[in-house]
Amino acid sequence: MPEFKAVVHVMLRRAILDPQGRAVHATLERLGHDNIADLRVGKRIELTLNGEREAVAAQLDHIASTVLSNPVMEDVVVELDEVEPAHA
Amino acid sequence: MPEFKAVVHVMLRRAILDPQGRAVHATLERLGHDNIADLRVGKRIELTLNGEREAVAAQLDHIASTVLSNPVMEDVVVELDEVEPAHA
Numbered sequence: 001m002p003e004f005k006a007v008v009h010v011m012l013r014r015a016i017l018d019p020q021g022r023a024v025h026a027t028l029e030r031l032g033h034d035n036i037a038d039l040r041v042g043k044r045i046e047l048t049l050n051g052e053r054e055a056v057a058a059q060l061d062h063i064a065s066t067v068l069s070n071p072v073m074e075d076v077v078v079e080l081d082e083v084e085p086a087h088a
Numbered sequence: 089m090p091e092f093k094a095v096v097h098v099m100l101r102r103a104i105l106d107p108q109g110r111a112v113h114a115t116l117e118r119l120g121h122d123n124i125a126d127l128r129v130g131k132r133i134e135l136t137l138n139g140e141r142e143a144v145a146a147q148l149d150h151i152a153s154t155v156l157s158n159p160v161m162e163d164v165v166v167e168l169d170e171v172e173p174a175h176a
Contacts, residue, residue: 033147037136044132047125
């Protein structure tokens with residue numbers, strides 16, 4: 001069965017305050033990095049899925065917008081690439 | 089001065105246990121997703137930097153491997169793209 005490597009990128013929506021990003025930004029400013037703006041911290045989730053492409057793509061979209069992110073507060077982007085099975 | 093959009097991807101090294109990834113994976117299995125493997129949760133950090141490309145690239149590499157990640161435990165990958173200034 002084909003194997004796919006997926007990456008799910010989850011970021012807080014622009015309109016929502018990102019306290020972790022603010023804290024990291026403030027730290028960088030204290031260290032002298034005064035040319036930085038708009039620092040935001042999100043999640044990157046990597047996973048492997050087995051199945052047919054169409055089914056896996058639908059499954060990934062479903063998981064990404066229900067379990068892996070909160071669509072009310074977060075934007076989510078998914079990547080899906082077929083890989084050669086390790087034990088071919 | 090040129091403006092750059094950077095993305096820093098931080099993942100725990102393969103050899104290091106990822107309890108958050110394990111928890112998410114277990115949840116997905118309980119929900120019936122039995123075709124998933126190797127789920128790992130990392131960070132995606134977005135920021136904007138102003139300056140000349142060479143200086144910004146060096147600064148980003150430095151920040152990524154000191155403030156934004158712990159090289160002992162984490163792998164880090166950076167992306168850097170020049171953007172058109174919003175107020176050109």
